[in-house]
Amino acid sequence: MNTQVLIVGAGPTGLVLACDLARRGVPHRIVDRAPSYFPGSRGDGLQPRTLEVFEDLGVLDAVVAAGMGAPLLRVYNGGEVVAEMRMAEPTEPTPDVPHPNLWFVPQFRTEEILRARLAELGGRVELATELVGFVQDADGVTATLRHDGVEEEVRADYLVGADGGGSTVRKRAGIAFVGDTDETAKALLADVLVDGLDHSPEHGYAWMHEGAGVGLSPLPVADLYNLTAQPPADGVEPTREWLQERLDTASGRTDIRIREVVWATVWRPNVRTAERFQDGRVLLVGDAAHVCPPTGGQGLNTGVQDAYNLGWKLAASRQLVDTYAVEREPIAQGVLELAARTLQRLMDGEEGAYQRGSEFHQLGLNYRGGPLSRDDRAVPGPLRAGDRAPDAPCRENGSPVRLFEVFRGPGWTVLELRDGLALAGDRTLVDTDGHLGAAYGVDGFVAVRPDGYVGLVADDRAAVDTYLDAVATGSRAVR
Template sequence: MTDVLIVGAGPTGLTLACDLARRGIAVRIVDRSPEHPRTSRSKGPNPRSLEVLEDLGVIGAVLGSSAAPPVMRKYRDGEPVADTDPYAGSSPAPDAPYDRGRLIAQWRLEEILRDRLAEHGAAVETGTEVVGLTDDGTSVAVAFADGSRTEARYVVGCDGAHSRVRKLLGVPFDGETDEEQVMVCGDVEINPGGLDRDVWHQWFDTDGAVMLCPIPGTRSGWWFQSGPERDVGGRPLAPTEEGFRRLFARHTRLPAAHLTGAALLSTYRVNVRMADRYRVGRVLLAGDAAHVHAIAGGLGMNTGIQDSFNLGWKLAQVVRGRAGSELLDTYEEERLPVAAWTLDITSERLRATLEAITKPGGGLDSAVTPSMSGLDRGYRWSSLARPGGGDGLRSGDRAPDAPCHDAVTGEPTRLFQIFAGPHITVLGFGAGTGPALRAAASAHGDAVRTCLVHGPGDPAAGTADAGPHALHDRQGLARAAYGVRGDGVVVVRPDNHVGLIAEADDERSVREYLAALDGAREPDRVEWAGMVDGTRKG
């Protein structure tokens, strides 16, 4: 029996599989498609998803296969009227290393994640369709279309908007489909001399629109989006290569022959729907299986990736017996409100974009807002977010990055390098947190990585006594990012969200919070800043 069966091998399922596999969980991932798709439809990860991909160890491959979003060039009546860079003036910050997303074909991102999964000893099983689920309370029996069966301790449906898993569970997918807002999409080849590949071209005319964005890693490949051709009754026609050529020629005023090929043709209708629950017993939902929304802002794939990053560590802790199954309830508690917000913001941005393109110079940049980065999405309402916090930052918020130096070697490093990996992180700001850090490490072993953060004027910084994980916060940027005054402890969850911010002498809160995440464990005769072997001194 496998620990976790993942149904669906898109970015959501692959992110979850990689996260579980690196935690030592026996994972099986299946997909009904007979072969790995070559779809390029999703344009790429936003800044928060880039942070997730960095933690998974694939950021180098992603950056090497992707490109920064190009300038958007808007046309009216075939003539350029405006060039807009939605990210003009922005740059990486000490607490956020990615100030914009990256463009990458979805098939390439999936390939990178499959390669990473293979390094953990797992692979996608294609042509494997789930047709039945039976949850007996201790495991889930799964039936496949070929007549075979298997058992898993947990099943996660990452199988898209038409999720078979969701339908088998009988979970409603309430919402609406706008039959008026229709778009045709595909990957096209365009004569290399026909268009400048350094810009995202957007033609908006009174009788329709065509948008062409260069696909990174190709010489002449483009993402094609357009309003559909319609019949005499006004009904949208199915997309065809010849239809794409006609739309291309009509709006770009370039010869139709410049568009030399089209593939992966599809019709997109605005769907705004959400599952009313993400867990039914031992079966859970993630990504488009749980929520779909307007494409404005490009949050679809990103919301799924972030669902998986939230779920992976929780599922692993429950499977390993380090937490009760109630920890899985916090997945829905935290991610369902994010999905509801996503449905609202993408619908609002779609309305704003449709209004903007009626005016010369308006374009898809109207969909780009700071919230689309994903960096401001946190879980302050969560039962895992303990009261308290510093100046600005609160429990439940995304844990910020900060440049630091190794306290022993002096080499530059970052907080994200301390966070990276399948562990809980306990940061101690100030020497007074030493006892709490030692007790946490003793009680929880490899499940916890402790790190003492020395301030700019701390004389201990740079000495061998600093310990295996000690940083010198030379500029005070780490302390500023976390808003910690005096000596304080910050517990960072495995999904890099702040769980607890406490005073250095608040040993009870630190101990109890770590027990909630990793089970109650006794330290091996190490003080909890005032306690020895669980008994208060004096």
């Protein structure tokens, strides 16, 4: 069956892209070679920028209901608490940042929520369907899928590799995955159901005793914890009994019982990025394009942002698709450096290395100087073309409305900001408390992209029309 976009991989990145395409009415297929859905919690730290994307996609309420804030980690030596730490203290929303905190949702729940949203939008994941090869020409890609031992050829305008770190798409495109895998620093991670602890989202445990270290961090599912430990020797399986013995040794207790191991993996720090994120009509997103250590909770979040950057472009034109890699490659590089630096600080035992400040939130990442960013002002203000367009509470017809509600949906928003008012199409927003003025600092026009970034800041309407025409036609006049 032919389609416009073939997405390979139904992890969080592929699912976000599928939802975005589905709500735009773009014909697509999303396939995954796994016979069943991924059961692990691994990418459980959702950053504030991801929560904003989820708000736009209509899944934020479900994600908030399924999650919890950062727990307090109690470090024990024997029975005694020797330290307490939290990744980040919760902060209150501000007018421009409505979701300021890291929010923990097990990855399998996030994926479930995205699949439910995709179903509402008329899409579905095709499981047990593996991409085994493809060829591309100037007009599209012919891909071979295998399902139940039967091969099928699919013709698509674009092939998107959302197929994780071991990406077949990347390998078949001949794109190198440049970087390192550190085999010396391994950790065992497992999701376990535990009896004997008061399962509270408020706090986690870390025990260190007789050379055994075990951490149990609560997940927002009854009795479920994410367990971390030194990995077993090669060839030894991390069975329930093996994990129980580690836990007993580290905690010096026998009353905490592991009932079931739901998922387990041995993790190695990987810092790698694809040499390029695009090869003609083939695009790489998420872990297929970049992998980083989980320190700092960046991997899943960066994949979500890749997909959100690409979705509206795939719906529009080849010229726009060609800006995807230019915008995302430098972002991925920066994210990798941040995650690797954080891992190093943790391994060095540096004080404060466990804490996560606003540099992890992905709100400051921007496309300044990028191919779609144009600032016509003689003197740019603090908010520039390419920056994330901030939220601002306003009033419309006397009722409160947030700017993000005005942005919501798959299109562009042009704001005309003058004298305490914002005109957006036929809507008039009143900047009653000055939040809009404070966040934007613009007297003129702002064109906000479908993915919530400022494309253009200009003094006059004609510049907006020229810019939007240039974006639509892919003309060089954009910049």
